[in-house]
Amino acid sequence: MSVESDRDVLVRIRGLHFRRGPRVIFDDLSLDILRGSVTAVMGPSGTGKTTLLKLITGQLRPDAGSIEVDGEDVLRLDKAGLYRLRRRMGMLFQSGALLTDLDVFENVAYPLREHTDLNESMLRKLVLLKLEAVGLRGARDLMPSQLSGGMARRVALARAIALDPMMILYDEPFTGQDPISLGMLVSLVRQLNDAAGMTSILVSHDVQETASIADYLYILSQGRIIAQGTREQIEGDDSEPVRQFMDGLPDGPVHFHYPASPLDEDLRSPGRRR
Amino acid sequence: MRFEGLARLGRGVIGALERLGRAHLLLLAILGGTGEVLRRPRLLFDQIYNLGVLSLLIVGVSGLFVGMVLGLQGYYVLQQFGAEESLGIMVAASLVRELGPVVAALLVAGRAGSSLTAEIGLMKATEQLSGLEMMAVDPVRRILAPRFYGGVIAMPLLAAIFSAVGVLGGYFVGVGLLGVDEGAFWSQMQAKVDFQEDILNGVIKSLVFGIAVTWIALFQGYDTVPTSLGVSRSTTRSVVHAALLVLGLDFVLTALMFGD
Numbered sequence: 001m002s003v004e005s006d007r008d009v010l011v012r013i014r015g016l017h018f019r020r021g022p023r024v025i026f027d028d029l030s031l032d033i034l035r036g037s038v039t040a041v042m043g044p045s046g047t048g049k050t051t052l053l054k055l056i057t058g059q060l061r062p063d064a065g066s067i068e069v070d071g072e073d074v075l076r077l078d079k080a081g082l083y084r085l086r087r088r089m090g091m092l093f094q095s096g097a098l099l100t101d102l103d104v105f106e107n108v109a110y111p112l113r114e115h116t117d118l119n120e121s122m123l124r125k126l127v128l129l130k131l132e133a134v135g136l137r138g139a140r141d142l143m144p145s146q147l148s149g150g151m152a153r154r155v156a157l158a159r160a161i162a163l164d165p166m167m168i169l170y171d172e173p174f175t176g177q178d179p180i181s182l183g184m185l186v187s188l189v190r191q192l193n194d195a196a197g198m199t200s201i202l203v204s205h206d207v208q209e210t211a212s213i214a215d216y217l218y219i220l221s222q223g224r225i226i227a228q229g230t231r232e233q234i235e236g237d238d239s240e241p242v243r244q245f246m247d248g249l250p251d252g253p254v255h256f257h258y259p260a261s262p263l264d265e266d267l268r269s270p271g272r273r274r
Numbered sequence: 275m276r277f278e279g280l281a282r283l284g285r286g287v288i289g290a291l292e293r294l295g296r297a298h299l300l301l302l303a304i305l306g307g308t309g310e311v312l313r314r315p316r317l318l319f320d321q322i323y324n325l326g327v328l329s330l331l332i333v334g335v336s337g338l339f340v341g342m343v344l345g346l347q348g349y350y351v352l353q354q355f356g357a358e359e360s361l362g363i364m365v366a367a368s369l370v371r372e373l374g375p376v377v378a379a380l381l382v383a384g385r386a387g388s389s390l391t392a393e394i395g396l397m398k399a400t401e402q403l404s405g406l407e408m409m410a411v412d413p414v415r416r417i418l419a420p421r422f423y424g425g426v427i428a429m430p431l432l433a434a435i436f437s438a439v440g441v442l443g444g445y446f447v448g449v450g451l452l453g454v455d456e457g458a459f460w461s462q463m464q465a466k467v468d469f470q471e472d473i474l475n476g477v478i479k480s481l482v483f484g485i486a487v488t489w490i491a492l493f494q495g496y497d498t499v500p501t502s503l504g505v506s507r508s509t510t511r512s513v514v515h516a517a518l519l520v521l522g523l524d525f526v527l528t529a530l531m532f533g534d
Contacts, residue, residue, distance in 0.1 A: 086408055093404065093405055237336075
């Protein structure tokens, strides 16, 4: 990546190491997220994409390395500082993570009620505007259990942008969506980013949808970045791991088989003791 | 191979100690949320309703039956010594000192404690707790603290209701059914049940049980493995641990209060 001035970089990660038990998740990972961009982090399942989001938001702590968000060192922040920073971030969880005992309106109003002193009529206007932005103003009285998966994700999105964050993090926003809600979500991500001047980090393994809206892409595999660049640059990358992931080939550097002993040996062995 | 059993034992002990440590840290964090609960009493009232008012039926009905059984059993024993007039004091003292706090705590652990654990555990499993953290809302202060105080406040009230309904049950059976003298029933109770010795001690007991039951329920939910099996195990553990702790604490408290 070309050298960017400090002011353009919203998230700066350097030399990140993270392990879970004996498994190394990140091995010396460094990346930059530019202000105002939609940056995609892609990679096969289990490469720690969600973990990366949790590290950026300070929900997990790395074993080594540094994480800066908007000039603040996430690892040095105390709880109050971290919560202050999080008010300026929105996160869209894979499950939506809506509060199940509140209706749609109250879910979106929740961060506003917690963090602002808006009066009821102002709050109502804001919530309706956020719901309008995701096309669900008419669904304000529904309970989360009455929503489809795609609708729940859009409500969660409205909630994530309720406080007008500087950055929004998407954890697998496109997984398990029918083609129509998928299309809606894809264009929403781009629209919200551009209309509100936000920065978006998109973690996903849905190659086509993600590549279609991302300004810059990182591909992770086995704890490292194996490719990065614009969509064109990635598509022109001929290396085997990148092609396997982008083209969805069943076998390649990432094997179809989970590591195991040879089949004939395994079949002849007495099996597990019970 | 030879030391495998020993290693497993060690791991188990260390795991248990770790859980105990986490439970105490959680309790500290919950107590740190006291200010938030006071600032927003609405959250507390909701939980007193959830944990207390909604437990009224089971506590009331159980109290009635326990009182009626006490009336029957007490009468059969006391009449052998011609002392059936003391039935009132016997029923009231057993309820206020022991059965009220203990049985109410066991019932609350089964009804409200298990639902608390399942609620918090499912909130964890469905990422609602992480979602709150990402909205810069501390789930311990916002979700757990009001539930803790709700449980602690509701428990003595429920125990008192249990005892009161139980006394009525004993009265119906003793006086109404078995013909114990009504005046003797009430006047002996009034004369012999001591406010400090019996009632205050009972209230202290139920307060301690309230802390124990709610704390265990919240910890089990908050510390759950976020899967269906994990939540179901935590819910079971919540009830089992709470019941054992209540009975154990009851012995200790009784020895402290009534021993010389």
